[in-house]
Amino acid sequence: MKFMRAVDIIAAKRDGRELSREEIAFLIGGYVAGEIPDYQVSAWAMAVFFKGMSPGETAALTDVMLKSGAAMDLSGIAGPLVDKHSTGGVGDKTSLILAPLAASLGIRDPMMSGRALGHTGGTLDKLEAIPGYRTNLSVSEFREFLARDGFAMTGQTKGIVPADRLLYALRDVTGTVESIPLITASILSKKAAEGAEALVLDVKYGSGAFMKDPVDGEKLARSLVNTASAMGKRIIALLTDMDEPLGSMVGNFLEVEECFDCLEGKGRQTSSRDLMEVTLELAARMVVLGGKAPEAVAGRRLCEEALASGKPRELFLANIKSQGGNPEQFLEMRGKYRSPHCAEIKAAEDGYISRIDAWRIGHAGVGLGVGRNRTEDPVSPTAGVQFHHKGGDGVKKGEPVMTVWGKDEASLAAALPALAAAVEYSKTPPAKRRLILKEVTS
Numbered sequence: 001m002k003f004m005r006a007v008d009i010i011a012a013k014r015d016g017r018e019l020s021r022e023e024i025a026f027l028i029g030g031y032v033a034g035e036i037p038d039y040q041v042s043a044w045a046m047a048v049f050f051k052g053m054s055p056g057e058t059a060a061l062t063d064v065m066l067k068s069g070a071a072m073d074l075s076g077i078a079g080p081l082v083d084k085h086s087t088g089g090v091g092d093k094t095s096l097i098l099a100p101l102a103a104s105l106g107i108r109d110p111m112m113s114g115r116a117l118g119h120t121g122g123t124l125d126k127l128e129a130i131p132g133y134r135t136n137l138s139v140s141e142f143r144e145f146l147a148r149d150g151f152a153m154t155g156q157t158k159g160i161v162p163a164d165r166l167l168y169a170l171r172d173v174t175g176t177v178e179s180i181p182l183i184t185a186s187i188l189s190k191k192a193a194e195g196a197e198a199l200v201l202d203v204k205y206g207s208g209a210f211m212k213d214p215v216d217g218e219k220l221a222r223s224l225v226n227t228a229s230a231m232g233k234r235i236i237a238l239l240t241d242m243d244e245p246l247g248s249m250v251g252n253f254l255e256v257e258e259c260f261d262c263l264e265g266k267g268r269q270t271s272s273r274d275l276m277e278v279t280l281e282l283a284a285r286m287v288v289l290g291g292k293a294p295e296a297v298a299g300r301r302l303c304e305e306a307l308a309s310g311k312p313r314e315l316f317l318a319n320i321k322s323q324g325g326n327p328e329q330f331l332e333m334r335g336k337y338r339s340p341h342c343a344e345i346k347a348a349e350d351g352y353i354s355r356i357d358a359w360r361i362g363h364a365g366v367g368l369g370v371g372r373n374r375t376e377d378p379v380s381p382t383a384g385v386q387f388h389h390k391g392g393d394g395v396k397k398g399e400p401v402m403t404v405w406g407k408d409e410a411s412l413a414a415a416l417p418a419l420a421a422a423v424e425y426s427k428t429p430p431a432k433r434r435l436i437l438k439e440v441t442s
């Protein structure tokens, strides 16, 4: 094997050279083995951030990361095995509706999720707000619940893609998250290891997403679709708006509760309308990839019928029981499990809300206790925000726009000005937001 040094690989990327698979494997392998230090991998990640990677390099990085650990063995589980993954947002909770919905239509969803990162929420933190709910399933538990309930929700086990666990934490503190090839390899290495045969991707753009504008969002979607296709996975990506938080709640238990309300059919009459729209469009693609419908319109019809049948609601409760929670207790806690430290944000003007800035809400949410600043920080199950109005709604000055719960009085007081500043007003009705910009396929 050729003699290699990390410093030469960093310099090559800094100068814009395409790295070979061997060089990428040397760097990532050395990092996972503890032979290459954080500071060299940070410098390399920053060079990738500025110089990018070719499709070949991105595919090689994804494969090297995937092979840094074990893959989940889902052999013997009757499929189709279809998952959905989002690039991350604020109030982005579609997984909790999608998984039981797809399962009710005969799809198996093996969902391996993450925790809150920066200003974006994490599915595991939300689920753990249900008392007793476990997200550290063993492989045999994961298989058992997946086969029985049609879906299972777990965190990334130690053995699965260790390279991503290390690299993700490093990127989070070195300003290198927003890199298309690094996001592509991070997401697809985990998704390939989790065992799904097909994947629907929700690629977000807007202030609350890692990609701020739709052009970069589309580039990320194409990178993900092309790399996944080259790996032999069937994949569809939707480019969706994350300029405003999705749905009516941001918070851990609050978001679980909102999803359950949506499973009970209450989503379309409330500020959860945008959440239901994005969820149904994603679910429709899962149904298509799972071979249950020929195209998305027919897939969506099946999803609407399934929701009306009540079966997804029952599967959601069955999953709570399987993963250690108590469904009766969960039902009892709805509407009540809130922090006692509460305040309201009222409309500052008569007129219309033109926009509620997702980025500001996400950052204020971290301060309230919804997310974390350091990996080891705890999150609060009962902190968060409920929106009584969203962008496009008419309001009268003094009317409640948000109810806010903080993990304590000091966090609540500190977050209120930022939350109020997140609401933008106009005298005339704002243009309607396009929730789904486009579909990207291979």
Ligand code: URA
Binding pocket: 086, 087, 088, 114, 168, 177, 182, 183, 184, 186, 187
């Ligand atoms: N989600 C991931 O799994 N990885 C990233 O790099 C960004 C979002």
